[in-house]
Amino acid sequence: MEALAVKNIVKKFPNVLANDNVSLSIEKGEIFAIVGENGAGKSTLMKIVYGLYTPNSGEIFVFGNKEDIKNSHDAIKLKIGMVHQEFMLIPRFTVTENIVLGDEPKKGVVFDYKRAVLEVKELSEKFGLKINPTEKVENLSVGIQQRVEILKILRRGAEILILDEPTAVLTPQETEELFKTLNALKQNGKTIIFISHKLGEVMEIADRVAVMRRGKVQGVVNKPDTSEKELAKMMVGRDVVLEVPQVKVEKGKVVFSVSGLTVKNTRGIIGLKNVSFEVYSGEIVGIAGVEGNGQAELVNAILGFLKPINGKIYMGMEEMKFITPYNMRTRGMSYITEDRKRRGLVLPFKARENVIMGQHSLYPFSNKGILNNQAIDEFVTKKLEEFDVRPPNGYIKAESFSGGNQQKIILAREMSMKHSFLLASQPTRGLDVGATEFVYKILVEEKKKSKGVLLISLELSEIMGLSDRILVLYGGEIVGEVMPSETTEEEIGLMMLGLKRKERVEQ
Amino acid sequence: MKELFYRLFVERKEKYWWMNLLVPVTSIVIALIVGAIFIWSTGRDPFLAYKLLFNASGLVPGPYWKSSFTEMLLSSSLFIATGLAFAIAARSGLFSIGAEGQFTVGAITAAYFGYAKPFAALPTIIHLTIILLMVMLAGGLWGFVAGYLRAKKGINEVIVTIMLNWIAFHLIEGWLVTGPMAADVSTGVISGTPSVSPTARLPIILHNTRLNIGILIMIAVIIIIWFLLYKTTFGFEIRAMGHTAVWGMEASRVQGININKRIMQVMLISGAIAALGGSFITLGINFHYPPVADSGYGFDGIAVALIGQNEPFGILFSGILIGALRTGATAVQIAHIPKTFPSIIEGLIVAFIALQELIRYLLFKLVKTKRTAQTEGGLTQ
Numbered sequence: 001m002e003a004l005a006v007k008n009i010v011k012k013f014p015n016v017l018a019n020d021n022v023s024l025s026i027e028k029g030e031i032f033a034i035v036g037e038n039g040a041g042k043s044t045l046m047k048i049v050y051g052l053y054t055p056n057s058g059e060i061f062v063f064g065n066k067e068d069i070k071n072s073h074d075a076i077k078l079k080i081g082m083v084h085q086e087f088m089l090i091p092r093f094t095v096t097e098n099i100v101l102g103d104e105p106k107k108g109v110v111f112d113y114k115r116a117v118l119e120v121k122e123l124s125e126k127f128g129l130k131i132n133p134t135e136k137v138e139n140l141s142v143g144i145q146q147r148v149e150i151l152k153i154l155r156r157g158a159e160i161l162i163l164d165e166p167t168a169v170l171t172p173q174e175t176e177e178l179f180k181t182l183n184a185l186k187q188n189g190k191t192i193i194f195i196s197h198k199l200g201e202v203m204e205i206a207d208r209v210a211v212m213r214r215g216k217v218q219g220v221v222n223k224p225d226t227s228e229k230e231l232a233k234m235m236v237g238r239d240v241v242l243e244v245p246q247v248k249v250e251k252g253k254v255v256f257s258v259s260g261l262t263v264k265n266t267r268g269i270i271g272l273k274n275v276s277f278e279v280y281s282g283e284i285v286g287i288a289g290v291e292g293n294g295q296a297e298l299v300n301a302i303l304g305f306l307k308p309i310n311g312k313i314y315m316g317m318e319e320m321k322f323i324t325p326y327n328m329r330t331r332g333m334s335y336i337t338e339d340r341k342r343r344g345l346v347l348p349f350k351a352r353e354n355v356i357m358g359q360h361s362l363y364p365f366s367n368k369g370i371l372n373n374q375a376i377d378e379f380v381t382k383k384l385e386e387f388d389v390r391p392p393n394g395y396i397k398a399e400s401f402s403g404g405n406q407q408k409i410i411l412a413r414e415m416s417m418k419h420s421f422l423l424a425s426q427p428t429r430g431l432d433v434g435a436t437e438f439v440y441k442i443l444v445e446e447k448k449k450s451k452g453v454l455l456i457s458l459e460l461s462e463i464m465g466l467s468d469r470i471l472v473l474y475g476g477e478i479v480g481e482v483m484p485s486e487t488t489e490e491e492i493g494l495m496m497l498g499l500k501r502k503e504r505v506e507q
Numbered sequence: 508m509k510e511l512f513y514r515l516f517v518e519r520k521e522k523y524w525w526m527n528l529l530v531p532v533t534s535i536v537i538a539l540i541v542g543a544i545f546i547w548s549t550g551r552d553p554f555l556a557y558k559l560l561f562n563a564s565g566l567v568p569g570p571y572w573k574s575s576f577t578e579m580l581l582s583s584s585l586f587i588a589t590g591l592a593f594a595i596a597a598r599s600g601l602f603s604i605g606a607e608g609q610f611t612v613g614a615i616t617a618a619y620f621g622y623a624k625p626f627a628a629l630p631t632i633i634h635l636t637i638i639l640l641m642v643m644l645a646g647g648l649w650g651f652v653a654g655y656l657r658a659k660k661g662i663n664e665v666i667v668t669i670m671l672n673w674i675a676f677h678l679i680e681g682w683l684v685t686g687p688m689a690a691d692v693s694t695g696v697i698s699g700t701p702s703v704s705p706t707a708r709l710p711i712i713l714h715n716t717r718l719n720i721g722i723l724i725m726i727a728v729i730i731i732i733w734f735l736l737y738k739t740t741f742g743f744e745i746r747a748m749g750h751t752a753v754w755g756m757e758a759s760r761v762q763g764i765n766i767n768k769r770i771m772q773v774m775l776i777s778g779a780i781a782a783l784g785g786s787f788i789t790l791g792i793n794f795h796y797p798p799v800a801d802s803g804y805g806f807d808g809i810a811v812a813l814i815g816q817n818e819p820f821g822i823l824f825s826g827i828l829i830g831a832l833r834t835g836a837t838a839v840q841i842a843h844i845p846k847t848f849p850s851i852i853e854g855l856i857v858a859f860i861a862l863q864e865l866i867r868y869l870l871f872k873l874v875k876t877k878r879t880a881q882t883e884g885g886l887t888q
Contacts, residue, residue, distance in 0.1 A: 303761065326763040335761065346758045348750045357747065358762040361740045369739050413762075 002064060003028040003160055003191040004049065004080075009058030011044055018044040019055065020215040026160075026193060028063075031186055033194045033206035036235055037432035039402040041215040042195045046162050050082045051075040062160070081153025082162040085169070087145050091138035096120045098137055099152045123155055128184045143174030150181065160191045167201055168430050171291045172458065179205050197235075197432040199228045211235055236434045244440050244465050247448060252281035254316070255452035256333070256421040261311035263297040271297035273476045274311070279421060279452040284443060286467030286484075287456045290496050294476035295456050299425050303328065303335070315421065329358060334419040336410060336439075338426035344410045345398040352380040352394030355413050379416075387412040388438070404435030411442055422446055422453045428462065440466065460489055460496075474498040529870060530863050531814055531821070535828070537866075538855035545851065546844060556842045560849065564835030566827075575834055577718035581792065583830030584722040585610075588784025589808025590826050591725075591732055592650075594817040596664075596777045598736065599745035599769060600752025605653055605668030606781040607805025608675035609646040613782025615679045616645040617789040618796035619688060621703025634706045639724075639786060646782020647775040649675065654774025658767035664774070672805070684798055699797040709791040721787040726823070728780060733819040744769055781805065810857045829853060 011019040051069040120133040211218040211234040257278040265271035300306040304323035315331035337343040364375040384392040428436040472480040472495040480495040480502035494500040543553035565579030589606040596603035620638040653667040690701040709719035736742035747759040815821030832849040
């Protein structure tokens with residue numbers, strides 16, 4: 001039976017044709033994935049189905065009936081539920097309060113909290129989604145918060161569940177849990193639409209996959225008939241090379257090192273214990289580990305946002321006494337962040353301002369404190385083209401670019417700054433295949449230019465493919481140091497889970 | 508003309524840049540309409556009230572225009588000063604409500620250096636220069652304290668500036684004016700501080716009026732602040748800070764901007780500008796520091812900055828607007844309306860400015876439907 005069908009949907013935004021005659025048909029009880037690069041129109045299509053956007057033309061059929069979905073209330077009535085990328089939960093409220101919000105069980109006119117808790121308990125048992133109904137949402141991990149969101153839409157009777165990039169915020173373990181949940185829901189006869197650009201996950205969970213590119217459906221394939229490679233090709237429109245050719249560069253001097261670094265995080269817990277390592281010029285040092293095992297503390301200590309309680313940080317041979325982003329950058333550090341919106345860009349600033357930020361006080365961008373707009377424009381135009389930012393218009397605000405292009409703006413800035421050491425913290429997080437490929441290319445180029453690169457990543461394949469040396473972080477400690485050629489993903493995986501240790505290899 | 512407008516205000520190269528002008532103007536018009544409803548509901552004539560208000564405000568030519576116009580500019584220069592002081596702090600993400608205290612500090616400093624013996628004999632130009640420099644130094648220091656505490660100790664600038672306002676108030680009116688700086692009462696001429704020497708008075712620029720060079724100085728300051736904001740690396744950095752002042756936004760810091768240094772500098776500048784306004788009231792209007800000062804300019808500055816959208820040239824116009832409303836205030840009494848009525852309008856304007864996102868949205872909708880109607884009309888032809 002057909003659960004949902006869209007026919008000839010067209011949605012125009014100023015300057016962009018987001019959905020160009022899109023038709024899809026989704027069967028009841030299947031997990032249907034929609035993949036595509038950032039800006040391919042997947043989210044737009046789902047927002048149309050959920051009533052958040054009105055299409056310029058086209059029809060929507062829900063369980064065989066033609067429906068006119070004007071807003072999300074209509075969608076909920078038609079048993080369509082959506083879990084957004086950004087959760088819409090109230091942190092101070094309990095799980096129960098969040099789930100029943102807007103449709104509370106009442107005793108007369110009073111909110112019947114006891115009954116609400118019971119209802120939530122029943123619901124969580126029915127679908128096998130374990131949860132503590134009286135816990136406050138602010139105390140929950142992101143994965144559990146997502147579970148609350150799913151329960152919330154299930155309680156409203158959703159039969160069709162739309163999940164917009166649900167794994168973007170999850171750790172690998174949480175993703176596993178989510179997939180178990182989705183399979184359980186499928187057993188219960190729910191229809192799931194799974195939007196993603198992570199092909200590995202799609203291949204794991206989906207029954208059928210639709211590929212979108214530039215607002216059009218490129219094709220719908222059954223999972224058994226396809227491969228990651230084929231999907232990537234359909235998505236980008238050409239062959240994607242995510243395997244990086246091994247480049248050997250002569251190792252040079254130490255450009256960055258930490259010794260005995262111990263850091264307390266903002267919650268007052270020791271997040272990094274006695275960590276020491278060096279990064280040489282011409283090498284990429286990969287830091288593998290499950291999220292929350294000290295990566296954030298390490299980055300924040302290097303930026304000076306967390307003051308180490310012990311240990312030293314060196315740029316080259318110089319010990320950094322006063323660590324601030326400014327001091328680190330003037331000593332030759334560039335930094336690619338995973339948190340583009342908060343750390344990487346001043347969102348209301350134009351692309352041109354973001355590209356020169358950090359070097360704006362240098363000649364030729366300014367002279368005696370006065371900005372030289374002509375020099376800035378020339379430089380920015382050149383850089384935006386070099387880094388293939390689309391559209392290559394420096395006068396557009398950073399917030400208006402897609403995620404991949406925002407990352408390219410950051411790359412354009414960080415690569416053009418004078419530096420000897422690059423701190424790349426999850427540089428491909430949330431990026432589609434095309435942009436990921438681009439980031440890999442840049443990292444390898446950095447190595448060729450004899451810069452030292454510290455690559456922190458949660459994606460094991462990324463670490464294995466790019467690094468010359470791998471350090472594994474577990475519980476804030478380095479539990480192993482291995483060469484990618486002498487190890488396997490399994491071995492690193494065991495170290496990441498704290499089940500194996502390996503001594504440092506001799507330099 | 509459009510080109511000039513564009514370059515002066517906007518510098519934004521945005522598609523709908525004129526929205527930034529249209530939104531405040533719409534807010535003002537709506538506020539006037541709502542104000543009219545208020546008057547009408549009390550059974551008085553709103554048209555008469557507005558006629559009286561604007562005739563006396565100095566905005567439209569009429570009887571006694573010269574005097575009302577110059578009076579309007581005179582008070583506008585004070586509002587512009589406190590408005591700019593708030594705006595520059597706001598642009599860097601600081602919520603400084605210390606203009607009130609800095610304003611009075613400026614006023615008392617001007618009074619002291621205005622009457623103090625060793626300076627009183629100097630030629631006007633030198634005397635005035637010294638006074639204004641000392642005023643900016645004192646006010647700047649008053650602002651710097653808040654900036655320093657924020658930058659070095661992380662103490663919220665809102666709290667510190669409020670407390671500094673009270674410190675300034677009690678220090679000046681509770682002690683200085685009645686104590687060490689009090690005029691010799693036995694002469695029986697004035698109370699408060701002694702009068703400033705004639706060489707310390709701001710030169711009059713229009714004969715037979717009180718209009719002095721204060722407004723010209725303020726216009727120069729506006730231009731300087733505009734240049735600072737949009738043309739220098741300093742302004743680039745503080746705008747970046749302002750855009751990332753929301754909790755959790757770290758982009759400007761991560762990109763290597765020395766935020767703590769900039770916070771202190773911005774507060775220094777902010778305090779200096781507010782104090783400059785305070786000196787104008789002493790050197791151009793009262794000619795001494797009265798025992799009880801007519802205050803409130805510092806807080807009105809917040810409204811001025813809001814209406815002017817924290818843009819230097821926007822503040823020029825909003826300062827003039829508020830100055831005009833205050834100048835025309837007394838005239839509405841002829842229509843049996845209390846002279847505080849213009850303050851209601853002021854409040855309404857601020858309220859509608861606060862709703863600017865809604866107004867912006869409605870205006871956009873209006874523009875869009877018009878555009879689509881036009882294109883569709885074009886298709887049928």
